C-alpha cells in the first residue's frame with residue numbers, strides 16, 4: 001500500500017464508496033486523484049488561457065480533458081460558482097455530468113441536489129448543471145467558471161452571455177471552457193479563428209490552414225485527432241473510418257475545421273509553401289484586377305525554370321483607394337524585379353475601356369505611373385480550366401504570406417446548385433471573393449497551355465545571360481539553341 005505523501009503515516013486506500021478515480025488516506029483523509037493525462041492532455045492542461053476550446057474527433061478526449069480542467073478549477077477556487085451546460089438535458093447527463101460524477105471524489109461533495117441539479121463542494125464551491133436552451137436562465141449568475149459541452153450545438157448567444165457572467169469575486173482567475181466537435185458555425189468563426197494560438201496536436205496530415213484576421217489573447221484552441229487517445233478500443237478509428245467519406249474522416253477523426261465543398265480550386269490549399277527569396281533569373285509575371293469598392297489587386301508570380309513551377313509570391317490587395325495610391329504600391333512590388341525579368345503584367349481587359357469623364361482608360365492612367373498592363377482574355381470558363389490544369393499537374397505554389405490570395409482560395413466557390421438544377425448545367429463561380437482569383441486567372445492566361453512547357457530552355461539562356469553569358473565558353477555544338485529563334489512561350493503574345 002502506498003504511503004500518504006501528506007501525513008507520511010497513513011496509507012492510500014480505495015475509498016469505501018467504490019469510486020475508481022481517487023485514493024484516500026486512512027489516517028488524514030487526504031485525497032489523491034488518479035487521473036493520468038496523456039501527452040496531448042498535458043499540453044492542454046498547461047494552457048492557462050481564460051477561454052479555452054478542446055476540439056477534436058470522436059473519442060479524442062474532449063469531455064474528459066475539459067472535465068479535468070473544470071475539476072481543477074473547482075478544487076482551487078473556494079466559494080466559487082461553476083456552470084456546466086449543454087444544449088439538452090440528455091446530452092448534459094450522458095456526457096459532462098457522467099464524467100463529472102465519475103471523476104470528482106464523492107468524499108469532497110457536501111451536498112447534491114438532484115432535483116435542482118447542483119452540487120455543493122466541501123470548499124464552498126457550487127457546481128450548477130444547466131441546459132442552455134433559454135438565455136434568461138443564466139442572467140443573474142455570478143460565475144467563476146463555465147463549461148459548454150458539445151458547444152457546437154449550443155447557440156453563440158450563450159457563449160457571449162456566459163462570458164459576461166464571469167464576475168464572481170471569489171477569484172481573479174475566471175475560466176470558460178468549450179468542448180466540441182469541429183463545426184463551421186460560430187465555433188469556427190468566432191472562437192477558433194479568433195484564438196491567439198491554435199494548437200494542433202499530433203500529426204496533421206490534413207494540411208489545414210486557418211486564416212486569422214484578429215487574434216484575441218484571451219482565447220486559445222486545441223485540435224486533437226482521435227488517434228491520440230490510447231484508451232480507445234483497438235480498431236475504434238478503423239471501424240469508424242470504414243464507410244465514411246473523406247470529408248467526414250477529416251472532420252470527425254482528424255478534427256479538421258476545413259470545408260472544401262464547392263470550392264473552385266480545392267487543391268490550392270495543398271500547395272501553400274514557406275516563402276523564400278526568388279532567384280534573380282526566374283521570370284516574373286503579374287496579374288491585376290481593378291476595383292473601386294472592390295479591392296484592386298496585383299498578384300506576382302515567378303517561374304522556377306528547372307522544376308517548371310509557378311510560385312505566387314507577392315500580392316497587393318486593397319479596396320477604396322485612388323489609382324495613384326495603388327500605382328505607388330504596385331511600383332514598390334515591381335521595382336525589385338531585375339531588369340528584363342518581368343515578362344508582363346496581365347490585367348482585366350475592361351481596363352482598356354474609356355472613362356466617361358475624361359476619356360482616359362485605366363491602363364493609360366496606370367501608364368502615367370510607369371505600370372503597363374496587357375489585356376488578358378476574359379473567358380471565365382477557359383481561364384478557370386487552365387488554372388485547374390496547372391493545379392492538377394502540381395505546377396503552382398503559393399507563398400503562405402499571401403493572406404488575401406489564400407483567403408480567396410478558401411472562399412471562392414461555385415454557385416450552390418438549386419433543387420431541380422440540371423446536374424450537367426455549367427457550373428459558374430459566385431461573383432464574390434474573386435479579385436485575387438481573377439488576377440491569377442489573368443496571370444496564368446499567358447502561360448503555355450501545357451504546363452510541362454514551363455520548363456523552357458529559353459529560361460536557361462536567360463539565366464545564362466544574367467550569369468554573364470557563360471555559354472559562350474561552351475563548344476558551339478553543346479550550346480542550347482540560339483536565343484533568337486527559340487522564342488519563349490510568352491514572347492509572341
Ligand SMILES: Nc1ncnc2c1ncn2[C@@H]1O[C@H](COP(=O)(O)OP(=O)(O)O)[C@@H](O)[C@H]1O
Nearest residue numbers: 036037038057058059060061062063064065231
Ligand atoms: N487520461 C485518461 N485516462 C483514462 N481514460 C481516458 C483518458 N482520457 C480519455 N479517456 C477515455 O477515452 C474515452 C473517450 O474520451 P472522451 O472524453 O469521452 O472523448 P470525446 O468527448 O472526445 O468523444 C473515454 O472513455 C474516456 O474515459
Ligand SMILES: [Mg+2]
Nearest residue numbers: 062063064095
Ligand atoms: Mg464527449
